[in-house]
Amino acid sequence: xxxxxxxxxxxxxxxxxxxxxxxxxxxxxxxxxxxxxxxxxxxxxxxxxxxxxxxxxxxxxxxxxxxxxxxxxxxxxxxxxxxxxxxxxxxxxxxxxxxxxxxxxxxxxxxxxxxxxxxxxxxxxxxxxxxxxxxxxxxxxxxxxxxxxxxxxxxxxxxxxxxxxxxxxxxxxxxxxxxxxxxxxxxxxxxxxxxxxxxxxxxxxxxxxxxxxxxxxxxxxxxxxxxxxxxxxxxxxxxxxxxxxxxxxxxxxxxxxxxxxxxxxxxxxxxxxxxxxxxxxxx
Numbered sequence: 001x002x003x004x005x006x007x008x009x010x011x012x013x014x015x016x017x018x019x020x021x022x023x024x025x026x027x028x029x030x031x032x033x034x035x036x037x038x039x040x041x042x043x044x045x046x047x048x049x050x051x052x053x054x055x056x057x058x059x060x061x062x063x064x065x066x067x068x069x070x071x072x073x074x075x076x077x078x079x080x081x082x083x084x085x086x087x088x089x090x091x092x093x094x095x096x097x098x099x100x101x102x103x104x105x106x107x108x109x110x111x112x113x114x115x116x117x118x119x120x121x122x123x124x125x126x127x128x129x130x131x132x133x134x135x136x137x138x139x140x141x142x143x144x145x146x147x148x149x150x151x152x153x154x155x156x157x158x159x160x161x162x163x164x165x166x167x168x169x170x171x172x173x174x175x176x177x178x179x180x181x182x183x184x185x186x187x188x189x190x191x192x193x194x195x196x197x198x199x200x201x202x203x204x205x206x207x208x209x210x211x212x213x214x215x216x217x218x219x220x221x222x223x224x225x226x227x228x229x230x231x232x233x234x235x236x237x238x239x240x241x242x243x244x245x246x247x248x249x250x251x252x253x254x255x256x257x258x259x260x261x262x263x264x265x266x267x268x269x270x271x272x273x274x275x276x277x278x279x280x281x282x283x
Contacts, residue, residue: 114240
Protein backbone atom coordinates (compact mmCIF):
# COMPACT_ATOMS: atom_id res chain seq x y z
CA UNK A 1 0.00 0.00 0.00
CA UNK A 2 2.85 2.42 0.80
CA UNK A 3 4.42 1.95 -2.63
CA UNK A 4 1.04 2.56 -4.29
CA UNK A 5 0.63 5.77 -2.27
CA UNK A 6 4.15 6.86 -3.20
CA UNK A 7 3.47 6.14 -6.87
CA UNK A 8 0.29 8.19 -6.77
CA UNK A 9 2.05 11.08 -5.01
CA UNK A 10 4.76 11.10 -7.66
CA UNK A 11 2.10 11.02 -10.38
CA UNK A 12 0.28 13.99 -8.85
CA UNK A 13 3.58 15.90 -8.66
CA UNK A 14 4.15 15.37 -12.37
CA UNK A 15 0.57 16.32 -13.24
CA UNK A 16 0.82 19.55 -11.27
CA UNK A 17 3.97 20.54 -13.16
CA UNK A 18 2.29 19.65 -16.46
CA UNK A 19 -0.79 21.78 -15.75
CA UNK A 20 1.47 24.68 -14.81
CA UNK A 21 3.79 24.28 -17.82
CA UNK A 22 1.25 23.91 -20.64
CA UNK A 23 0.12 27.57 -20.72
CA UNK A 24 3.45 29.24 -20.04
CA UNK A 25 4.82 29.39 -23.59
CA UNK A 26 1.73 31.19 -24.89
CA UNK A 27 0.33 33.02 -21.86
CA UNK A 28 1.42 35.37 -19.13
CA UNK A 29 0.94 34.36 -15.51
CA UNK A 30 -0.79 36.70 -13.05
CA UNK A 31 -0.66 35.69 -9.40
CA UNK A 32 -3.46 36.30 -6.91
CA UNK A 33 -2.42 34.90 -3.55
CA UNK A 34 -2.19 31.11 -3.91
CA UNK A 35 -3.84 31.20 -7.36
CA UNK A 36 -2.30 31.89 -10.77
CA UNK A 37 -4.31 33.09 -13.76
CA UNK A 38 -2.92 32.28 -17.20
CA UNK A 39 -3.79 34.94 -19.77
CA UNK A 40 -3.24 33.80 -23.34
CA UNK A 41 -1.29 36.16 -25.56
CA UNK A 42 -2.31 35.67 -29.19
CA UNK A 43 -4.81 33.38 -30.88
CA UNK A 44 -6.14 30.22 -29.27
CA UNK A 45 -8.41 28.89 -26.55
CA UNK A 46 -8.35 30.85 -23.28
CA UNK A 47 -6.65 29.28 -20.29
CA UNK A 48 -7.71 28.75 -16.68
CA UNK A 49 -6.75 29.80 -13.18
CA UNK A 50 -5.35 27.16 -10.84
CA UNK A 51 -3.41 26.82 -7.56
CA UNK A 52 0.20 27.99 -7.73
CA UNK A 53 2.82 25.27 -7.60
CA UNK A 54 4.57 26.92 -4.66
CA UNK A 55 1.43 27.93 -2.73
CA UNK A 56 1.59 27.18 1.00
CA UNK A 57 -2.00 28.16 1.86
CA UNK A 58 -5.29 27.08 0.26
CA UNK A 59 -7.14 29.69 -1.84
CA UNK A 60 -9.71 31.76 0.01
CA UNK A 61 -13.05 33.11 -1.17
CA UNK A 62 -11.37 36.50 -1.57
CA UNK A 63 -8.69 34.98 -3.80
CA UNK A 64 -11.28 33.32 -6.03
CA UNK A 65 -13.31 36.54 -6.19
CA UNK A 66 -10.25 38.58 -7.17
CA UNK A 67 -9.42 36.20 -10.02
CA UNK A 68 -13.00 36.22 -11.28
CA UNK A 69 -13.04 40.02 -11.31
CA UNK A 70 -9.84 40.01 -13.35
CA UNK A 71 -11.22 37.40 -15.75
CA UNK A 72 -14.32 39.51 -16.33
CA UNK A 73 -12.17 42.60 -16.82
CA UNK A 74 -10.17 40.79 -19.52
CA UNK A 75 -13.23 39.20 -21.13
CA UNK A 76 -12.06 35.69 -20.20
CA UNK A 77 -14.12 32.70 -19.05
CA UNK A 78 -14.34 32.47 -15.27
CA UNK A 79 -12.68 29.06 -15.27
CA UNK A 80 -10.70 27.30 -12.56
CA UNK A 81 -9.06 23.87 -12.69
CA UNK A 82 -7.33 21.80 -10.05
CA UNK A 83 -6.69 18.26 -8.81
CA UNK A 84 -8.89 17.63 -5.79
CA UNK A 85 -6.37 15.41 -4.02
CA UNK A 86 -3.83 18.24 -4.14
CA UNK A 87 -6.17 21.15 -3.30
CA UNK A 88 -9.07 19.58 -1.37
CA UNK A 89 -10.16 22.84 0.31
CA UNK A 90 -10.80 24.58 -3.00
CA UNK A 91 -13.94 22.57 -3.77
CA UNK A 92 -15.96 24.10 -0.93
CA UNK A 93 -14.53 27.56 -1.59
CA UNK A 94 -15.44 27.43 -5.28
CA UNK A 95 -18.98 26.34 -4.49
CA UNK A 96 -19.36 29.05 -1.87
CA UNK A 97 -18.37 31.54 -4.59
CA UNK A 98 -21.33 30.39 -6.66
CA UNK A 99 -19.33 28.27 -9.08
CA UNK A 100 -20.50 24.91 -10.37
CA UNK A 101 -17.80 22.26 -10.15
CA UNK A 102 -17.50 19.28 -12.46
CA UNK A 103 -15.74 16.46 -10.60
CA UNK A 104 -14.18 14.49 -13.45
CA UNK A 105 -12.51 11.11 -13.04
CA UNK A 106 -8.75 11.68 -13.41
CA UNK A 107 -7.22 8.68 -15.16
CA UNK A 108 -3.71 7.53 -16.12
CA UNK A 109 -2.72 4.99 -18.74
CA UNK A 110 -1.50 1.56 -17.72
CA UNK A 111 0.85 0.84 -20.66
CA UNK A 112 0.51 -2.91 -20.17
CA UNK A 113 -3.26 -2.64 -20.64
CA UNK A 114 -3.24 -0.34 -23.68
CA UNK A 115 -5.60 -1.56 -26.39
CA UNK A 116 -5.16 -1.02 -30.12
CA UNK A 117 -7.71 0.96 -32.16
CA UNK A 118 -8.70 -2.12 -34.15
CA UNK A 119 -10.13 -3.70 -30.99
CA UNK A 120 -12.95 -1.14 -31.09
CA UNK A 121 -13.75 -0.47 -34.74
CA UNK A 122 -12.76 -1.14 -38.34
CA UNK A 123 -13.22 2.56 -39.17
CA UNK A 124 -9.85 4.08 -40.13
CA UNK A 125 -8.12 6.32 -37.58
CA UNK A 126 -5.33 8.66 -38.60
CA UNK A 127 -3.04 11.22 -37.00
CA UNK A 128 -3.01 14.69 -38.51
CA UNK A 129 0.18 15.32 -40.49
CA UNK A 130 1.32 18.94 -41.00
CA UNK A 131 3.27 17.92 -44.11
CA UNK A 132 0.31 16.69 -46.17
CA UNK A 133 -1.86 18.96 -48.35
CA UNK A 134 -5.04 18.08 -46.46
CA UNK A 135 -3.74 19.24 -43.07
CA UNK A 136 -5.79 22.45 -42.94
CA UNK A 137 -8.98 20.59 -43.87
CA UNK A 138 -8.28 17.95 -41.22
CA UNK A 139 -7.74 20.62 -38.54
CA UNK A 140 -10.99 22.32 -39.50
CA UNK A 141 -12.81 18.97 -39.44
CA UNK A 142 -11.37 18.08 -36.04
CA UNK A 143 -12.68 21.33 -34.60
CA UNK A 144 -16.09 20.92 -36.24
CA UNK A 145 -16.50 17.35 -34.97
CA UNK A 146 -15.59 18.52 -31.47
CA UNK A 147 -18.03 21.44 -31.64
CA UNK A 148 -20.95 19.19 -32.67
CA UNK A 149 -19.95 16.36 -30.33
CA UNK A 150 -19.59 18.50 -27.22
CA UNK A 151 -22.77 20.44 -27.95
CA UNK A 152 -24.59 17.15 -27.32
CA UNK A 153 -22.26 15.73 -24.69
CA UNK A 154 -22.37 12.17 -23.41
CA UNK A 155 -22.40 8.76 -25.07
CA UNK A 156 -26.00 8.51 -26.25
CA UNK A 157 -26.71 8.40 -29.97
CA UNK A 158 -28.40 11.42 -31.52
CA UNK A 159 -29.43 13.00 -34.80
CA UNK A 160 -26.46 15.31 -35.43
CA UNK A 161 -24.10 13.83 -37.99
CA UNK A 162 -22.02 14.73 -41.06
CA UNK A 163 -24.40 17.47 -42.23
CA UNK A 164 -24.16 19.28 -38.89
CA UNK A 165 -20.39 18.76 -38.88
CA UNK A 166 -20.06 20.32 -42.32
CA UNK A 167 -22.21 23.28 -41.24
CA UNK A 168 -19.90 23.80 -38.25
CA UNK A 169 -16.70 23.95 -40.32
CA UNK A 170 -15.12 27.40 -40.20
CA UNK A 171 -12.12 28.81 -42.03
CA UNK A 172 -8.97 28.94 -39.94
CA UNK A 173 -6.98 32.15 -39.98
CA UNK A 174 -3.35 31.78 -40.98
CA UNK A 175 -2.04 32.41 -37.47
CA UNK A 176 -4.19 29.65 -35.95
CA UNK A 177 -3.23 27.20 -38.69
CA UNK A 178 0.48 27.93 -38.34
CA UNK A 179 0.24 27.58 -34.56
CA UNK A 180 -1.38 24.18 -35.02
CA UNK A 181 1.18 23.15 -37.61
CA UNK A 182 4.16 24.13 -35.45
CA UNK A 183 2.76 22.43 -32.33
CA UNK A 184 2.24 19.16 -34.19
CA UNK A 185 5.60 19.39 -35.94
CA UNK A 186 7.55 19.91 -32.70
CA UNK A 187 5.75 17.07 -30.91
CA UNK A 188 3.87 19.21 -28.39
CA UNK A 189 0.48 18.36 -29.88
CA UNK A 190 -1.09 15.36 -31.57
CA UNK A 191 -4.48 15.29 -33.24
CA UNK A 192 -6.46 12.34 -34.58
CA UNK A 193 -9.56 11.73 -36.66
CA UNK A 194 -11.65 8.63 -37.32
CA UNK A 195 -13.93 8.37 -40.32
CA UNK A 196 -14.81 6.76 -43.62
CA UNK A 197 -14.54 8.00 -47.21
CA UNK A 198 -18.34 8.01 -47.51
CA UNK A 199 -19.14 9.72 -44.20
CA UNK A 200 -16.03 11.82 -43.64
CA UNK A 201 -14.59 12.47 -40.16
CA UNK A 202 -16.83 11.10 -37.40
CA UNK A 203 -14.70 11.34 -34.25
CA UNK A 204 -11.76 13.45 -33.16
CA UNK A 205 -9.31 13.97 -30.34
CA UNK A 206 -6.04 15.61 -29.45
CA UNK A 207 -3.18 15.43 -26.97
CA UNK A 208 -0.88 18.02 -25.42
CA UNK A 209 2.65 16.94 -24.51
CA UNK A 210 5.28 18.47 -22.24
CA UNK A 211 8.42 16.39 -21.93
CA UNK A 212 7.45 12.85 -20.97
CA UNK A 213 3.92 13.75 -19.81
CA UNK A 214 0.87 14.16 -22.05
CA UNK A 215 -2.86 14.77 -21.64
CA UNK A 216 -5.43 13.40 -24.07
CA UNK A 217 -8.35 15.81 -24.38
CA UNK A 218 -11.19 16.87 -26.62
CA UNK A 219 -12.23 13.35 -27.63
CA UNK A 220 -15.62 13.72 -29.32
CA UNK A 221 -17.89 11.71 -31.63
CA UNK A 222 -20.74 12.97 -33.77
CA UNK A 223 -23.94 11.87 -31.99
CA UNK A 224 -25.17 9.95 -35.05
CA UNK A 225 -21.94 7.90 -35.08
CA UNK A 226 -21.85 6.97 -31.39
CA UNK A 227 -21.82 3.41 -30.03
CA UNK A 228 -19.41 2.35 -32.79
CA UNK A 229 -16.21 2.42 -30.69
CA UNK A 230 -14.85 5.51 -32.42
CA UNK A 231 -13.99 7.56 -29.31
CA UNK A 232 -12.17 4.60 -27.79
CA UNK A 233 -10.28 4.01 -31.05
CA UNK A 234 -9.19 7.65 -31.29
CA UNK A 235 -8.03 7.58 -27.67
CA UNK A 236 -6.10 4.36 -28.23
CA UNK A 237 -4.43 5.75 -31.36
CA UNK A 238 -3.32 8.88 -29.54
CA UNK A 239 -2.04 6.87 -26.57
CA UNK A 240 -0.12 4.55 -28.88
CA UNK A 241 1.53 7.47 -30.68
CA UNK A 242 2.42 9.17 -27.40
CA UNK A 243 4.00 6.01 -26.03
CA UNK A 244 5.95 5.52 -29.26
CA UNK A 245 7.28 9.08 -28.90
CA UNK A 246 8.66 8.30 -25.44
CA UNK A 247 5.83 9.63 -23.28
CA UNK A 248 5.79 7.60 -20.06
CA UNK A 249 2.82 9.29 -18.33
CA UNK A 250 -0.37 9.66 -20.37
CA UNK A 251 -3.49 10.90 -18.61
CA UNK A 252 -6.96 12.31 -19.22
CA UNK A 253 -10.04 13.58 -17.41
CA UNK A 254 -13.33 11.85 -18.21
CA UNK A 255 -16.48 13.96 -18.47
CA UNK A 256 -18.53 11.46 -16.44
CA UNK A 257 -18.39 8.04 -14.83
CA UNK A 258 -20.06 6.60 -17.93
CA UNK A 259 -17.37 8.04 -20.19
CA UNK A 260 -14.68 6.85 -17.76
CA UNK A 261 -15.81 3.27 -18.38
CA UNK A 262 -14.94 3.72 -22.06
CA UNK A 263 -11.42 4.79 -21.13
CA UNK A 264 -11.01 1.81 -18.81
CA UNK A 265 -11.47 -0.40 -21.86
CA UNK A 266 -8.66 1.51 -23.59
CA UNK A 267 -6.28 0.90 -20.68
CA UNK A 268 -6.73 3.82 -18.28
CA UNK A 269 -7.28 3.59 -14.52
CA UNK A 270 -8.61 6.19 -12.13
CA UNK A 271 -6.17 7.87 -9.72
CA UNK A 272 -8.11 10.91 -8.54
CA UNK A 273 -10.52 13.71 -9.42
CA UNK A 274 -9.96 16.68 -11.71
CA UNK A 275 -12.15 19.64 -10.77
CA UNK A 276 -13.34 22.17 -13.36
CA UNK A 277 -15.25 25.16 -12.01
CA UNK A 278 -17.25 27.76 -13.92
CA UNK A 279 -20.27 29.96 -13.16
CA UNK A 280 -23.24 27.69 -12.60
CA UNK A 281 -25.18 28.83 -15.66
CA UNK A 282 -22.32 27.76 -17.94
CA UNK A 283 -22.13 24.09 -16.88
